[in-house]
Amino acid sequence: MPVRIDINLLPPEFRPAPPVRWTPPFLALLYSLGLFLILWFIFHSMADLTAKREEIASVKNTIKMLKPFEEAYDASQDAVSTLENLKTLFAYLDTHYVDWPLFLRHLQPHVPAQVWLTAASSEVLKTAQVRGKGAKKETVSLEHEGKITIEGSVNGYPLLPIATFLSNLRQDPYFVNPMLLGTRLEETEAMASRSFIITTKVAKLGGGAEEENAKQSNGTGAPGQ
Incomplete structure (x- = not known):
């Protein structure tokens, strides 16, 4: 079987660079780094989502605690409105009422x-x-x-x-x-x-x-x- 021998007579500065050959350890390190980044992004997103859910639950709990104060405020506003109506009525009667x-x-x-x-x-x-x-x-x-x-x-x-x-x-x-x-x-x-x-x-x-x-x-x- 004939053997082919390639002889490159070009000067070294004009010769093409030899191909990069990845050895198995480098490939394993690269894959591990990529997998780590993907997992880190997933867990970070899940942690951030959990924190947002807890924040929303805390806000809802605060709103629930403030609900009685809102009802009391609405009741006081109704009382003020009633007093204003009575004030208007008495002012009207004071001016127009004929005995x-x-x-x-x-x-x-x-x-x-x-x-x-x-x-x-x-x-x-x-x-x-x-x-x-x-x-x-x-x-x-x-x-x-x-x-x-x-x-x-x-x-x-x-x-x-x-x-x-x-x-x-x-x-x-x-x-x-x-x-x-x-x-x-x-x-x-x-x-x-x-x-x-x-x-x-x-x-x-x-x-x-x-x-x-x-x-x-x-x-x-x-x-x-």
């Missing part, structure tokens, strides 16, 4: 004999406004104004009984700023009558009404007819 027996007791002495009263009603002129939405919702400070409308009539054509009635109301501090809105003459074949409308406000409870009572108790009394 009709007291109103009629003050009104009756001032009605001239020729005047017939037909109706009395109260009306709210301005209401509270709610501004904002959600957590920013707030009720504007109440500036309610109310008025009482008194309707009546007199027989015949004279305006003097109506003027006397209005003058009597203006002299009583219980009635605040009474004004005559107008009159209307109604004529039929049998008779004539004149209807009128007067608007007024009344003093708040604890205000002018008590002062008037004090005057009456001192003997001054209400103005004469």
Whole structure:
């Protein structure tokens, strides 16, 4: 069998480098290092995942412990809201509530004999406004104004009984700023009558009404007819 002998006559600097031959120990070391890195990455990821799960469980436990405080806060907010509603209600009543027996007791002495009263009603002129939405919702400070409308009539054509009635109301501090809105003459074949409308406000409870009572108790009394 012939033997082939390769002779390279090139200078050493031009000769190709001999192939690298990996011996079994180097290959085993390389494989071991790669396997170690893979296992390290897997165990590190599992440890990190376990730590995250424990952190989530701790946060959930903290939230569970704070739940009673949240419920107590919600209950306190409901109580505050209820108090605000009561405050609004009392402010409204303080401004608009009309004690009709007291109103009629003050009104009756001032009605001239020729005047017939037909109706009395109260009306709210301005209401509270709610501004904002959600957590920013707030009720504007109440500036309610109310008025009482008194309707009546007199027989015949004279305006003097109506003027006397209005003058009597203006002299009583219980009635605040009474004004005559107008009159209307109604004529039929049998008779004539004149209807009128007067608007007024009344003093708040604890205000002018008590002062008037004090005057009456001192003997001054209400103005004469």
